[in-house]
Amino acid sequence: MLKKAIIIGSNGYLGKHLSFYLEHAGFSNQNFDIQNQPARKVGSYQPMDITIPGEFEKLDPQVDFIFLFAGLTGTSNGFENYKDFVSINEIGLLNLLTWMRKTDCRARIVYPSTRLVYKGRKNHALKEDDAREAKTIYAANKLAAENMLWMYQNAFGIDYTVFRICVPYGNIFDEAYSYGTLGFFLDKARKGEDITLFGDGSIRRTFTHVEDICSIMIETIQLEATKNEIYNIGGENLSLLEAANKVAKKFEVDVQFVEWPDLASKLESDDTVFDDTKLWSFTGITSSRTLDEWLYGQ
Numbered sequence: 001m002l003k004k005a006i007i008i009g010s011n012g013y014l015g016k017h018l019s020f021y022l023e024h025a026g027f028s029n030q031n032f033d034i035q036n037q038p039a040r041k042v043g044s045y046q047p048m049d050i051t052i053p054g055e056f057e058k059l060d061p062q063v064d065f066i067f068l069f070a071g072l073t074g075t076s077n078g079f080e081n082y083k084d085f086v087s088i089n090e091i092g093l094l095n096l097l098t099w100m101r102k103t104d105c106r107a108r109i110v111y112p113s114t115r116l117v118y119k120g121r122k123n124h125a126l127k128e129d130d131a132r133e134a135k136t137i138y139a140a141n142k143l144a145a146e147n148m149l150w151m152y153q154n155a156f157g158i159d160y161t162v163f164r165i166c167v168p169y170g171n172i173f174d175e176a177y178s179y180g181t182l183g184f185f186l187d188k189a190r191k192g193e194d195i196t197l198f199g200d201g202s203i204r205r206t207f208t209h210v211e212d213i214c215s216i217m218i219e220t221i222q223l224e225a226t227k228n229e230i231y232n233i234g235g236e237n238l239s240l241l242e243a244a245n246k247v248a249k250k251f252e253v254d255v256q257f258v259e260w261p262d263l264a265s266k267l268e269s270d271d272t273v274f275d276d277t278k279l280w281s282f283t284g285i286t287s288s289r290t291l292d293e294w295l296y297g298q
């Protein structure tokens with residue numbers, strides 16, 4: 001039977017890719033975002049603001065999955081704009097959960113969490129149960145959201161699957177990235193500017209191509225047993241210097257090192273490298289693309 005999906009935040013970097021890959025996987029999509037127009041040609045689109053409870057009346061409760069990919073991302077800006085961060089990232093989710101509770105909507109929520117919920121650890125691949133901490137308002141929002149999903153499942157039986165995403169890259173539509181490491185490197189390098197790294201660039205991350213992120217999510221959620229679970233999405237583990245060097249080489253710029261600004265050094269995590277054993281040992285699904293393949297078509 002045709003599976004139905006709602007994508008909220010369908011104009012965003014991840015949302016528009018998800019919407020595209022869901023269509024290709026044979027899903028019937030309804031797309032929503034706060035912006036007046038869809039970012040790409042889609043079958044069904046309506047503007048909606050998730051911070052307003054009444055806006056959820058626009059949604060059809062008879063769907064299989066609701067992808068909540070509307071959000072506000074950032075680090076130090078959260079300390080200034082905390083109302084927006086809480087309103088979009090936490091109240092927005094609570095509005096969805098409340099609407100689902102009241103309409104008895106049986107869809108599964110698919111929710112994107114982040115590497116920033118982990119306490120980073122040198123030379124350690126993080127598993128889903130490893131220690132968490134929040135150094136920013138954004139990370140606190142994401143931890144709260146993970147807890148709220150569990151809370152509403154426990155109290156009202158609303159199902160979810162959470163995917164923790166580390167550093168996404170790749171864009172099949174344009175050059176935009178909402179936020180994040182690769183977007184920063186590419187913005188600089190495309191302008192012919194050197195890439196600047198704080199410290200010595202030895203911090204390590206897991207880099208995952210956006211197509212792998214979407215296909216892993218789409219395959220995983222179709223399995224009944226992945227309900228009410230949290231999964232790391234794996235990828236290629238690289239230091240920031242290794243990743244920056246690859247981008248710099250491609251665009252013929254250099255990598256420069258600058259001292260950590262005081263606040264940035266306090267907000268940044270140590271290594272956040274993902275162990276995705278939980279996902280692939282159960283589903284057989286993992287990420288295989290590399291940054292070199294994407295940059296050089298190797």
Ligand SMILES: NC(=O)c1ccc[n+]([C@@H]2O[C@H](COP(=O)([O-])OP(=O)(O)OC[C@H]3O[C@@H](n4cnc5c(N)ncnc54)[C@H](O)[C@@H]3O)[C@@H](O)[C@H]2O)c1
Nearest residue numbers: 009011012013014034049050070071112113114165178180
């Ligand atoms: N990009 C990353 O590196 C990354 C990593 C891990 C998790 N995530 C999470 O994935 C989600 C999507 O991230 P993204 O990179 O696509 O972000 P993005 O900023 O590109 O997209 C967010 C979308 O949400 C929409 N939006 C904002 N406020 C809204 C509101 N009140 N109502 C409805 N729509 C609203 C925006 O118009 C935008 O299209 C976010 O929750 C983000 O925290 C992103």
